[in-house]
Structures are given as C-alpha cells and as structure tokens.
Amino acid sequence: MDFKQAIASSLAESTALDAKELITWLETPPSPEMGDYAFPCFKLAKTLRKAPPVIAQELSRSLALPEGVQRAEAAGGYVNFFLDKTAQAKAVLERVFTQGERYGGSDLGKGRNVCIDYSSVNIAKPFHIGHLPTTVIGNALYRIYNHLGFHSVGINHLGDWGTQFGKMIVAYKLWGDHETIEQGGVDELVKLYVRFHREAESDPSLDDAARAWFKRIEDGDPEALSLFEWFKALTLKEVEQVYEILGIRFDSYAGESFYNDKMGRVVDELRGKGLLKLDQGAQIVDLSEYKMPPCIILRSDGATLYATRDIAAALYRKDTYDFAKCLYVVAYQQDLHFRQWFKVVELMGYSWAKDLVHVSFGMVSGTEGAFSTRKGNMVKLRDVLSAACEKTYEIICEKSPDLEEKKTVARQVGVGALVWNSLYNGRIKDVVFDWDAVLNFDGETGPYAQYTHARACSVLRKANYAPAPVDYSVLTDTEAAAVVAAIGAFPDAVVEAMEKNEPYLVTRAVIGICAAFNKFYYEQRIMADDEIVRQARLTLTDATRKVIAIGLNLLGIAAPERM
RNA sequence: GUUCCCGUAGCUCAGUCGGACAGAGCGACCGCCUCCUAAGCGGUAGGCCGGGCGUUCGAGUCGCCCCGGGAACGCCA
Numbered sequence: 094m095d096f097k098q099a100i101a102s103s104l105a106e107s108t109a110l111d112a113k114e115l116i117t118w119l120e121t122p123p124s125p126e127m128g129d130y131a132f133p134c135f136k137l138a139k140t141l142r143k144a145p146p147v148i149a150q151e152l153s154r155s156l157a158l159p160e161g162v163q164r165a166e167a168a169g170g171y172v173n174f175f176l177d178k179t180a181q182a183k184a185v186l187e188r189v190f191t192q193g194e195r196y197g198g199s200d201l202g203k204g205r206n207v208c209i210d211y212s213s214v215n216i217a218k219p220f221h222i223g224h225l226p227t228t229v230i231g232n233a234l235y236r237i238y239n240h241l242g243f244h245s246v247g248i249n250h251l252g253d254w255g256t257q258f259g260k261m262i263v264a265y266k267l268w269g270d271h272e273t274i275e276q277g278g279v280d281e282l283v284k285l286y287v288r289f290h291r292e293a294e295s296d297p298s299l300d301d302a303a304r305a306w307f308k309r310i311e312d313g314d315p316e317a318l319s320l321f322e323w324f325k326a327l328t329l330k331e332v333e334q335v336y337e338i339l340g341i342r343f344d345s346y347a348g349e350s351f352y353n354d355k356m357g358r359v360v361d362e363l364r365g366k367g368l369l370k371l372d373q374g375a376q377i378v379d380l381s382e383y384k385m386p387p388c389i390i391l392r393s394d395g396a397t398l399y400a401t402r403d404i405a406a407a408l409y410r411k412d413t414y415d416f417a418k419c420l421y422v423v424a425y426q427q428d429l430h431f432r433q434w435f436k437v438v439e440l441m442g443y444s445w446a447k448d449l450v451h452v453s454f455g456m457v458s459g460t461e462g463a464f465s466t467r468k469g470n471m472v473k474l475r476d477v478l479s480a481a482c483e484k485t486y487e488i489i490c491e492k493s494p495d496l497e498e499k500k501t502v503a504r505q506v507g508v509g510a511l512v513w514n515s516l517y518n519g520r521i522k523d524v525v526f527d528w529d530a531v532l533n534f535d536g537e538t539g540p541y542a543q544y545t546h547a548r549a550c551s552v553l554r555k556a557n558y559a560p561a562p563v564d565y566s567v568l569t570d571t572e573a574a575a576v577v578a579a580i581g582a583f584p585d586a587v588v589e590a591m592e593k594n595e596p597y598l599v600t601r602a603v604i605g606i607c608a609a610f611n612k613f614y615y616e617q618r619i620m621a622d623d624e625i626v627r628q629a630r631l632t633l634t635d636a637t638r639k640v641i642a643i644g645l646n647l648l649g650i651a652a653p654e655r656m
Numbered sequence: 657g658u659u660c661c662c663g664u665a666g667c668u669c670a671g672u673c674g675g676a677c678a679g680a681g682c683g684a685c686c687g688c689c690u691c692c693u694a695a696g697c698g699g700u701a702g703g704c705c706g707g708g709c710g711u712u713c714g715a716g717u718c719g720c721c722c723c724g725g726g727a728a729c730g731c732c733a
Contacts, residue, residue, distance in 0.1 A: 123676065133675055135713065145713080169676060170713095215733085252733065349733085375731050384659070385729090392731045399733050428660060429728050453661090456727080488695070506695085517681095518669055521661070523726070530668080534695055536681045537669095544695045552692050589672090601670075604680085615688090615697045634692095656695080 095184065099159035100130055100174055107156055108137065125575065128166065128173030129181070135170050145170030178569035178577075182633075185581040186565070189636040195240075196643055197584045201591075202243030206414045209235050209245055211422035212341070213348075215252035216328045217261055217282040220335055222472040222526050223457045223464055229515040230454060231422040232341045232649045233596035240647055241591050246414050247341075250406065251348025253325055257286070259307030262320050263299060264289040278331050282324060311353075335474055338508060340649060352405045356397045359405045363390060368440055378437050388433040400434045407438060411445055418448045420594060425453035425521065452594045455523035464526075472526060482507035484532045485540075489656065496655055505651035506540050512650050513539030516596045537604050539650055542641060545607040549638035550654040552619050558631045567629045572613035576633055579609040580640050587647065596648060603644035610637045 097119055098112075105112035115132075122131045134148040141148055149167035156165050156172075161180035166173045189196050211231020214220055235245040264285035265274070274281045293299040309317035329346075336342065360376070363369045369376050374393030380386065390401050410419055421431060431451035439446035458464060464471045486503035489496055496502060514531060515524075534540040552558075568577060579602075586602035589595075619630040642652040 117673075120672065120675080123679095127676080131676080135675070138713070171676065255733070257732095373730075377730075386659095387730065389730055394731085396731085398731070402733090424727095425661065426727055427733085430733090432660090455662090485695095492695070493693080522669075523662085525668095530682085533682075536695095538681090538695080540695050541681095544693075548693050548696080550693095555692060585672095597670090601680095608680090611696055612698095614692075618692070620692050656693085 096159070096161055096176055096181070097130060100132070100162060103157055103159050103162075104132060104152070107152060122171075122173060125571070125578070127168065129176040129578070130174040132172040132174070133170060134172065138170075178574050179566040181581070182565040182568040182574070182577045185577050186563070186568075186632060186636050189580060189639060190560075193639070194643065196640060197587045197647075198240040198242065199584075199588075200242040201588070202238060202241050202417070205243050205417035207238045207243045207245050208248055208410050208414055208416045208419040209238070209422065210248045210250050210420065211235075212336075212343070213250040213252065213423070214328070214332050216348075217257070217279065217286065217324045218252070218328075219279055219283060219471065220332050220474045221464065222474055222477055225474060225477075225511070226454045226457065226515050226520070226524070227422045227424070228336075228339065228341065229512050229649065230452065230520060230596055231420075232339070233516055233599070233647060234420060234422070234452070234591075234594060236647045236649060237587060237591050237596065237599065240587060243417070246345065246410075246416070247343040248345045248347065248410075249343040251325075251346055251350075254349035254353070254402075256303060256307045258310060258321055258324065259303035259305070260289045260293075260299075261286060261324055262306040262310075262317060263302045265320065274327065278327055282327065335478070338478055338504070339512065340651070347406075347409075349402055352402050352409065355405045355409055356401050358408065359401055360390060360397075362441060363437075366441060368437070378440065380433060380436055383436055385429065385433055385436065388437050400430065400437070403430075403434050404438060407434075407449060411443070416445075416448065418450060420450050420452045422452045422454070424456055426456065427451070428453055450594065452520065454520035457524045457526055459526055477511060477531065478508060480528070481511050481532060485510070485534075488534065493656065502653050502656050505653050506534075506543055506656055509539035509543055509645070509650040510534055511539070512648065513542070513600065516600045516648050518597055520595060520597070540656075542603050542607050542645060543650070543653060543656060545610055546638050546641045546645070546652045547654060547656045548614065549610065549634045549641070552614075552634055553631060553638065554654075556620050556627070556631055558635060560632070560635070561628055563629045563632045564625050565629065567626045568633055570617065572609070572616045573630070573633060575609040576606070576613050576637060579606040580636060583640055583644065599644055599647050603641060603648075606637060606641055606644070610634075610641075 097116060101112045101116035101119060104110070104115045108115070118136070119130050119132055122128050132152070134145040134152065137148050138145050146167065146169055149170055149172045153165045153167040153172050158165060161177050161184065163175045163177040166175070192198070209231050211234075212224065212228040214224060231247070235247050238245045261282065268288060269285055289299065289303075306317055310321050360369070363378065368378050369390060370379050372387065375389050376391035377387040377389050380388055388400050389398050391397060407419065410416060423431070428451065435446055435449050435451070438449065459470055459472065461470060482504050485507035486499060489499050489503055511531065517537070568574070582605065583602050586598050590598040617630065619627070619634055621627045621630060645652045
C-alpha cells in the first residue's frame, strides 16, 4: 500500500539504498501490538559494520517519518513502524468507496489476454466430483485475472475425440435405444460404454467394429457424425446445467475434435525445423537432453496423439488470442506431459513457450481410494451439489424460519460451501472426498464468509444506514483497526493470487476480513448511542460487506444479503 | 529403476522470494445470546515443523543424503 511505499522511500533516504529493494525487505510483524510494518536490519549489519539492534536504534531516531506513520520503534534488530490508525482507516475506507466494485482490482493486465483452459469435460462421461477442482479453480482464476484488468478467455477443451466414440456407436447400435438415452442422458451412455467393455473381452470383433466406426466419424460419414453429435449434445446439456448452478460460463468450447484439421501444421513445422525423429516406427521429438522421455507426435500408424493436439491448440490460441499467458488447469498427473510439450514448443522457436503455464492441482479420491467409473464408487457432482443444498435448506428452516426465498439462499450457500472447499487450500494438496467435511458449515467455510456478509448487511438494514462523512478517529480501537488492516490487505492478496495462480490466497484474505469483523461485531456495539461513533462503525461495516462480496465474487461464490 | 510432488497439533491445512516466542479451522473439554443474525465470539488441552548433515548472524523455509506417502515414465487422454 501507499504507507509501505512511503516507509520504503524514507528508509531509502536514510540508508542510501534503493527504495524498490527496501520495500521487499519490509514485513508484517507477528502481532499488531508490534506495529504495522517491520524493517529487519540484519542485512545492513555487514555493510555498516554495526550490530543490528544498534542500526535499528539509530534508524528509528534519525528517520523522517512519512505522512500517516505515527512512530518508529526499535525492537531488537527490527525497526517497527506504527501507522496513525486514523490515517490508515481513512486511506483504506476511502479507497473502498472510491473504487467500489473494483476494489482490489487494477489495470495491471490492461489490453492483455489470458487463456484459461479448465473444466474440460469428457463427452459421454459423467461429470463427477473429480472435475470440481479444475472447474472451480479455473473459474476463480478467470475472475481474478479479469479483476486485474486482463481479458480472460475461458476455454472448455472438450474431450470429444478418440476411439471411445466408435465404441459408443457400436454399443448404441447393438443394445441402445433412442428414447431411453434421451431420457437417461449420460448415465445411459455410460451403461452402454461399460457393457461394451464387458462384452469386448469375449468378443474382440467389437473392437474392430469400434475402430471402423471411429474411422467413419473421422471421414465425416453422415450417420456416424450425427450419432457423435448427438452424444455430444446430450452430454453438454447435462454439463451446462451444472455450470448454470455454479455460475460458470465459457468463451469457447473448442475441444479436441476442433483441432483435427490443425495438426498437419504441427507435424510439418516440426519436420521442417528438423525436430522430428523416427523411432520405433513413431515420430518423436527427442528430449533426452532435457532429461525427459521423448514426446510422441505421430503414432507408428500415423495417428496423432494428445501432445500433437495440445501443441496445435496452443498455436491456434496464440494466433487467435495472442495471449499473454495460457493456463492449463489440469491435475498434476499430467505434469510430465505438459513439461514435454511446453519444451517442444520452445524448441520450435516460439518465445511465448514461457507463457504456457500448467496450473496443476492434487487429485480427488474417495475414502476408499481412487474413484473409477468401473468400480462405480464415483460421486457425481450434481448429487453432491443437491446434497449440500438440501442440508443448507434444513439449516435455514431451523435457524431462519422467517427467511423468504429459502430455496434460493439454500442453493447459494450450499453451492458456495462446495466451491469454497476447493479454493480453501493450496492447489497441490490431494483431496479425500468426505461427505462429513463437505457438509460441515462451521469454522472457516463458505457459509462462514456468507454469514458474515449477511450479518453485516443485517446491521446496515436495521440501522437505515446512509453514507455520510466519517470521523475516522473513532475507528482506532483494536478491533476496528484489525478490520481496517484486513480490508487494506485484500488488494495485495488478489495480485499475489494472480501471480501464483492460487485462488486460495483470496479465500484466506476473505477469512481474515470475516474473522476481524466478527470479532469487532462481538466486542464493539456498531449501533452505538453516540452518533459519530455509530456512523463511523456503520461505514466500516459497509466497507466490510462490500469487500467480502467482492472476494466471494472473485471465487465464484454468491453473497446473499440474508441467510 | 528414473524423474516430479508432498511430509508442520488427533484430523485438514496456513506459514509473507530465510528473520522476532511456529499459526488457523475441525474434533475434544469449558465458557458467552433480557443487546446489532450464536452458520458467531472467547478460553483450555494438543507440535524434537518426517530424520540427519550442511550453508547462514539466523532454517519450518535454502542445499545434499536418508525414511515415509503420492504421481508420472513411448505409441490412452
């Protein structure tokens, strides 16, 4: 923030060091009583040939305190800076009200596109709990980048290509029924798929038939194509219902099949640049120099592979969107795959290879091990969503029987709880899906943040709050100051979340605000008798609820005003 | 076997490009609604930060080795 800048500049004058360097040295003390910013003097000890505590003493005395900084105190090897709480409250709250919806945002990414490849559902496969992380993390990043002035391009890279669709057609023609499938949707398709595999074990001719049908899709045979499109439409219809519930939309559904006619370019280019090598019948790019297995571009039968398609997609996206970054929100299992083809793009001579980022995340498993369609222990996203909403509905009936629109709020809170869970921790952590954990709404959960928001809204409603000039000096008590500090820390958290592609940093910033506000709410009476105090506290409450709403919105979570 | 990731309180995790006594939530136990939403707030208990060596004024954080868990490793995506 501005105060940090000012302190760094002031330190720069006294130490003859670069302010930009110094600002990175400044840290936040472990507890608020120790000040708002701390400057560790250890690094100066060598050059100044003095003990850190001595340097701290001298600095604390000689420094010219910038505007808004009340005092500087030496504490061991640190100089602690104490902000003038009134000035801090004024600066932070005015910024909130000036920027409004855009608080925590900026024009950092102005004019630059960011492609975000996420969710990427498979056609004719169920949308299960394992798809939640990519969907929700991708969506949050989409919103975070937009908030920082980038233009996000959300891409659902559909899994809509491969021999499995030949299998689907064979199964459908043998055992399927149009009406049943129209009714049952993806579940029916999965049944057919499972049956195909069972029967193919004893009847290998089925696999031949499947290959033949897939060939017909590739060749554009009308019957094959229409069945294929039908499966696709059925799947998308179901999936879009879930996106609707989650409030997610995509700018592009260009999936695997979309790049079918765009892979020749990749092969030609690789060959032209002398990167392709024939090995065991396949065309590969040798990566042994980079300690990686080769990247296979063409199978020995001439067919393309996953990597070929991803490279084609990257080239297309660069041409189409001229992205500043292209993110792939995909589980860490595919780490090697991305490292391989990113390297291939680099070897092709494209400097933008460095802008390709694998945003990896941990895997979701059940309490009894990995989910698998075959084992049938897979948990469908829709089931989890409805369970969460039902549970929420019960709680509302119990706690807020008079609430109107219970169903709507139950949905917002139930869905919010689920989304929050996927954005609460660092991406890389594995997740064991556990109903009890998912349906627990106490503590640092989505409902907690939503509750805090609703609570603040409730106070403002009851008080008939209207904006008016504020005496910020009455917001200097410990609890109010903590709320101010938490709100003030929000913008940096958003930037860091973008830089690291880690939405949980926003989640944690929201928690910080909620915790501080709830404490404030408990300790200080917002609707104080004193009019000056009341107006100031209401203003703080208003700012709080606004920033919580912004934070939740960045995470893709609704902020109901009552619950 | 090789490479990558992870290992912090009973459980789930955070720990600011190394820095001030290691934090939070859940669970357990104990408190707080005649007063603004108790989906809240407070307190107690609970940790040789997997182990060792090293770098450093200083290591949960960096390097090396070991142990434990996960993932990937050529014609699937």
